[in-house]
Amino acid sequence: MALPKKLKTNINISPRPPQPQYDSGYNGLTTPNRRRELSELITEDGTYLPKSILHADMDRGMLDFVKEKLDTSTSGKKIPVIDRILTLQRWGEFSQSWSFSTEDKNVSLPFIVVVRQPQVVYGTNPSLQYTIPDRKQFHFAKVPTWDGNRKGVDIYSIPQPIPVDITYDVKIICNRMRELNQFNKIVMQKFSSKQAYTFVKGHYIPIVSESISDESVIDTEDRRYYQQNYSFQLQGFLIDEDEFEVKPAINRSLLFFDTNTSHKKTGNGSPSIVDQSQINIYNKNKFRRKLDFGTDDTTSTITYAYNANVNLVRSDNVSSINYKINGTPTEGKVQVEIGDVLVVTIVKSGSGTASVTLEEFIYS
Amino acid sequence: MAEQKKIPITRISRFFASEDFSLEQEMGMEWLHGDMNFTLVLFSVDREKSDVDDVYGEAGPEEIRYKAPVEFNAYVSIAEPKNSSYGSGLVNQMEPGNMTVSVYMKHLKELNIDVSYGDYIGYAETEDRMRYYVVTNDGRVTSDLAHTIGGYKPFYRTITCSYVSPDEFKGI
Numbered sequence: 001m002a003l004p005k006k007l008k009t010n011i012n013i014s015p016r017p018p019q020p021q022y023d024s025g026y027n028g029l030t031t032p033n034r035r036r037e038l039s040e041l042i043t044e045d046g047t048y049l050p051k052s053i054l055h056a057d058m059d060r061g062m063l064d065f066v067k068e069k070l071d072t073s074t075s076g077k078k079i080p081v082i083d084r085i086l087t088l089q090r091w092g093e094f095s096q097s098w099s100f101s102t103e104d105k106n107v108s109l110p111f112i113v114v115v116r117q118p119q120v121v122y123g124t125n126p127s128l129q130y131t132i133p134d135r136k137q138f139h140f141a142k143v144p145t146w147d148g149n150r151k152g153v154d155i156y157s158i159p160q161p162i163p164v165d166i167t168y169d170v171k172i173i174c175n176r177m178r179e180l181n182q183f184n185k186i187v188m189q190k191f192s193s194k195q196a197y198t199f200v201k202g203h204y205i206p207i208v209s210e211s212i213s214d215e216s217v218i219d220t221e222d223r224r225y226y227q228q229n230y231s232f233q234l235q236g237f238l239i240d241e242d243e244f245e246v247k248p249a250i251n252r253s254l255l256f257f258d259t260n261t262s263h264k265k266t267g268n269g270s271p272s273i274v275d276q277s278q279i280n281i282y283n284k285n286k287f288r289r290k291l292d293f294g295t296d297d298t299t300s301t302i303t304y305a306y307n308a309n310v311n312l313v314r315s316d317n318v319s320s321i322n323y324k325i326n327g328t329p330t331e332g333k334v335q336v337e338i339g340d341v342l343v344v345t346i347v348k349s350g351s352g353t354a355s356v357t358l359e360e361f362i363y364s
Numbered sequence: 365m366a367e368q369k370k371i372p373i374t375r376i377s378r379f380f381a382s383e384d385f386s387l388e389q390e391m392g393m394e395w396l397h398g399d400m401n402f403t404l405v406l407f408s409v410d411r412e413k414s415d416v417d418d419v420y421g422e423a424g425p426e427e428i429r430y431k432a433p434v435e436f437n438a439y440v441s442i443a444e445p446k447n448s449s450y451g452s453g454l455v456n457q458m459e460p461g462n463m464t465v466s467v468y469m470k471h472l473k474e475l476n477i478d479v480s481y482g483d484y485i486g487y488a489e490t491e492d493r494m495r496y497y498v499v500t501n502d503g504r505v506t507s508d509l510a511h512t513i514g515g516y517k518p519f520y521r522t523i524t525c526s527y528v529s530p531d532e533f534k535g536i
Contacts (some may be wrong), residue, residue: 088484
């Protein structure tokens with residue numbers, strides 16, 4: 001069966017060559033300039049950690065966006081924006097609009113107001129889905145420390161931000177069609193690609209245009225006015241500094257190791273001279289010699305330059321072993337002297353190689 | 365500052381002139397203030413000094429600043445208490461109904477006060493129980509015939525208020 005067309009049979013996993021959009025060249029290993037710049041915006045004028053972004057910050061971000069990016073003027077006069085999210089407190093509502101109110105304390109038209117839907121739901125920001133359970137902490141920065149004696153670092157870690165969607169209704173209330181047109185033009189230009197961004201504490205947060213509806217009161221009997229509602233969804237996220245963790249990292253490593261002190265040259269546990277002879281030396285004058293026999297070898301010859309008592313301590317693939325000193329077979333104790341030739345002959349217990357380990361106790 | 369232009373009111377002057385209007389008003393005020401003597405306290409919110417939130421313009425009960433409380437007389441009508449609940453019949457709550465206050469405009473002018481949307485009004489229900497209400501309709505527009513004497517000139521305002529919990533406003 002043929003492979004599916006979408007299946008990639010050759011994936012290049014090596015770092016990509018420099019890309020033209022990065023001045024310094026993006027080699028896939030270093031942090032790109034723009035990413036570094038964005039990171040610096042987040043921690044600017046503060047600690048090494050990002051600042052909290054909570055509901056009020058996002059509301060402020062939306063208000064600033066409407067005030068600055070959707071700023072509308074007609075006939076040289078700016079349409080005022082009520083610079084607060086209106087809430088239940090009645091006097092607060094009044095106090096925000098008094099500067100452009102009539103004799104009857106009604107708000108003068110035209111004006112723009114931002115009304116937030118009270119409910120804040122789990123977000124649809126695609127970069128922040130529910131991917132990490134249990135508020136797991138992630139490394140954010142290593143910060144150098146100095147306590148006057150030691151250099152070290154603190155590890156700053158934060159959990160994954162929580163995505164939230166907040167819906168805002170931006171309403172324009174006015175008496176003239178040209179004011180509607182002007183505001184609509186600005187909104188359309190700003191949201192020509194469906195979304196725009198507000199800037200909250202160093203983070204770019206997307207705002208998506210959802211719908212436009214008309215709520216104008218055009219009645220024969222009552223006062224007429226235009227009212228249009230632009231519904232926007234802010235796809236934000238919550239970062240709470242109470243959840244941040246700062247932990248000291250390793251600032252000094254101590255390596256402990258232990259040794260056999262019986263072979264110290266001096267001090268406690270070192271060999272001592274008592275009556276011109278050394279004591280406290282274990283395995284003194286002992287020497288081990290390993291004899292390897294090839295597949296076809298069964299004999300090994302050793303010429304001694306010292307006096308020694310020879311014992312067999314280990315053998316492999318050997319069923320029996322014979323010793324000859326200077327051509328004379330030896331039974332029992334094997335004792336060689338200077339100049340002696342020891343011939344070791346083995347009988348293998350199976351085919352292949354074999355080995356014998358002899359322990360020689362040297363004496364004078 | 366230029367003086368505000370004044371327009372003489374001469375309608376129904378054959379039957380009812382400004383002297384009659386003043387007399388009727390004085391008599392009504394004497395009855396309301398002298399005989400009825402319903403006393404209320406106005407807590408006019410100081411919107412500049414109140415410690416408000418930057419984003420929402422909200423203030424906690426301890427953060428609301430109000431101008432010196434002023435006692436005034438008005439005709440008071442309080443609707444019967446409302447028995448309701450917060451959640452589909454659960455978490456029952458019983459609280460006073462809305463309060464309707466009818467006050468002479470001249471009286472407000474004499475006291476040099478104005479009642480605005482969102483101001484708080486205290487009403488001493490008993491010797492040791494003051495309840496607070498928030499102005500939901502300051503009755504500033506008195507263009508209807510009912511607020512005039514025979515269509516001559518408006519003379520009182522009807523202010524409607526709803527009850528506020530101590531969580532919103534604690535008064536004194």
